[in-house]
Amino acid sequence: MTMQLKDPSLLKTQAYINGQWVDGTDGETFAVTNPATGEHLADVASVGADETRRAILAAQEAMISWRALPAKTRSELLERWFSLIIDNQEDLAVLMTAEQGKTLFESRGEVAYGASFIKWFAEEGKRVYGDIIPTPGDRRGVVVKQPVGVVAAITPWNFPNAMITRKVAPALAVGCSMVLKPAAETPLSALALVELAHRAGLPAGLFSVLPGMDAKAIGAEMTSNPIVKKVTFTGSTPVGKLLMKQCADTVKRTSMELGGNAPVIIFDDADLDAAVAGVIVAKYRNSGQTCICANRILVQDGIYDAFVERFAEAVKGFRVGNGMDNDSTHGPVITEKAAAEIHAKVQSAVSEGAHVVLGGKPGALGGCFYEPTILTNVTNKMRVFREEIFGPVAPVFKFSSEEEAIAMANDTEFGLAAYLYTENLGRIWRVSEGVDYGMVGVNETAISSEVIPFGGMKESGQGREGSKYGLDDYLETKYICMGGL
Numbered sequence: 151m152t153m154q155l156k157d158p159s160l161l162k163t164q165a166y167i168n169g170q171w172v173d174g175t176d177g178e179t180f181a182v183t184n185p186a187t188g189e190h191l192a193d194v195a196s197v198g199a200d201e202t203r204r205a206i207l208a209a210q211e212a213m214i215s216w217r218a219l220p221a222k223t224r225s226e227l228l229e230r231w232f233s234l235i236i237d238n239q240e241d242l243a244v245l246m247t248a249e250q251g252k253t254l255f256e257s258r259g260e261v262a263y264g265a266s267f268i269k270w271f272a273e274e275g276k277r278v279y280g281d282i283i284p285t286p287g288d289r290r291g292v293v294v295k296q297p298v299g300v301v302a303a304i305t306p307w308n309f310p311n312a313m314i315t316r317k318v319a320p321a322l323a324v325g326c327s328m329v330l331k332p333a334a335e336t337p338l339s340a341l342a343l344v345e346l347a348h349r350a351g352l353p354a355g356l357f358s359v360l361p362g363m364d365a366k367a368i369g370a371e372m373t374s375n376p377i378v379k380k381v382t383f384t385g386s387t388p389v390g391k392l393l394m395k396q397c398a399d400t401v402k403r404t405s406m407e408l409g410g411n412a413p414v415i416i417f418d419d420a421d422l423d424a425a426v427a428g429v430i431v432a433k434y435r436n437s438g439q440t441c442i443c444a445n446r447i448l449v450q451d452g453i454y455d456a457f458v459e460r461f462a463e464a465v466k467g468f469r470v471g472n473g474m475d476n477d478s479t480h481g482p483v484i485t486e487k488a489a490a491e492i493h494a495k496v497q498s499a500v501s502e503g504a505h506v507v508l509g510g511k512p513g514a515l516g517g518c519f520y521e522p523t524i525l526t527n528v529t530n531k532m533r534v535f536r537e538e539i540f541g542p543v544a545p546v547f548k549f550s551s552e553e554e555a556i557a558m559a560n561d562t563e564f565g566l567a568a569y570l571y572t573e574n575l576g577r578i579w580r581v582s583e584g585v586d587y588g589m590v591g592v593n594e595t596a597i598s599s600e601v602i603p604f605g606g607m608k609e610s611g612q613g614r615e616g617s618k619y620g621l622d623d624y625l626e627t628k629y630i631c632m633g634g635l
């Protein structure tokens with residue numbers, strides 16, 4: 151058994167609906183496996199449309215008294231939940247590494263990062279201010295913000311904890327309720343999180359967690375049920391588009407955090423050491439499986455060769471292995487299928503003339519492992535330029551001018567995160583304003599935290615998570631005209 155939990159009761163395998171742990175439809179389960187070892191970890195209850203409907207009804211009921219509470223009381227529950235997560239950080243990290251594959255170091259970081267959203271929104275939920283608008287004559291306009299209602303959330307496997315907390319924390323903080331479907335690859339982190347919410351005193355029905363194999367059935371209920379007023383999703387762009395279409399029939403609000411194709415633009419005048427260190431983090435974190443991972447590294451011709459040399463030197467120092475092993479710097483990717491898809495993109499680039507500087511093949515450990523890879527001689531016609539790689543593969547493109555770099559950066563339907571390295575102040579402004587991305591890292595790639603608005607433009611999505619802006623996604627704006635004054 152690769153999971154040694156201090157508190158074994160955090161390993162939950164049932165669905166959590168209306169404050170109760172329940173079995174799957176007709177006792178159905180699905181297997182969760184460790185991507186590093188292939189080991190079977192647990193059989194988890196698989197629920198479908200009926201259970202989803204039941205959870206939505208419970209959420210509607212629970213919201214009535216929850217939204218009427220003082221924000222301070224809601225905040226106290228979130229604070230207790232936050233503390234329990236921090237108290238159990240190590241167990242949550244072990245569960246995450248076991249089911250997701252990222253290193254324990256990364257998992258511990260994600261648990262702290264995930265918890266930070268709960269703390270932040272516990273505080274921010276107390277500051278839902280409105281406005282008074284001076285209008286002519288005997289009237290005044292008053293603007294109040296109210297909870298949007300029952301929210302349905304669907305989350306991915308790459309951040310099994312934080313993609314949940316950054317949705318549920320603002321929702322609960324402002325008085326909404328939520329039903330959530332975690333990714334089938336990583337339900338254990340979600341179930342442990344809700345077990346801790348239960349221990350913190352979460353009222354029944356307020357937050358249900360619905361693991362299930364049939365994502366389509368659960369998603370169809372969430373998007374068609376008129377009780378649900380909002381759908382928030384993090385995942386791939388095709389599924390996001392499908393959910394938006396499905397939501398159109400009942401005109402639900404949506405927040406979509408979809409795919410990325412992040413450029414890192416490194417200019418001749420950049421601090422090369424900082425750029426190499428930044429790209430290492432932005433590219434290989436979570437083995438390349440984050441939506442803000444560097445997908446295309448654009449380097450100016452004057453420092454191209456020097457950059458590639460230093461970059462390759464640094465990547466050679468990686469120790470890829472089981473994330474449970476403290477010596478490992480990088481874990482596997484999520485599934486063998488994902489590893490095969492990554493390899494197909496590399497092979498496609500090589501067949502079109504790319505040079506493999508490092509890696510370029512499945513990992514020596516087999517299974518879900520893929521070698522950290524660097525490609526040069528790559529072009530904007532290749533799949534590694536056009537598509538999100540979602541793996542440890544770094545294609546390094548060459549450009550000559552600032553204008554060309556901006557054009558290359560924007561030559562994609564995506565617009566989530568972009569990064570640039572330069573010491574020139576004017577260029578920092580020109581490029582930051584010139585790239586069509588929701589987030590821009592200047593001489594920095596570790597850009598995310600609970601205090602900033604995370605989200606994308608174009609086909610990378612809509613809405614923001616975290617920060618004061620993240621509250622808006624869960625609030626309606628109501629105008630009240632006060633007449634006869």
Ligand code: ADP
Nearest residue numbers: 304305306332333334365366369384385386389
């Ligand atoms: P990824 O490539 O990260 O797995 P997906 O978009 O396929 O991206 O998955 C993200 C989440 O969306 C997961 O929880 C998955 O189960 C869910 N999902 C996938 N297809 C659908 C669908 N048709 N309807 C609703 N949810 C879906």
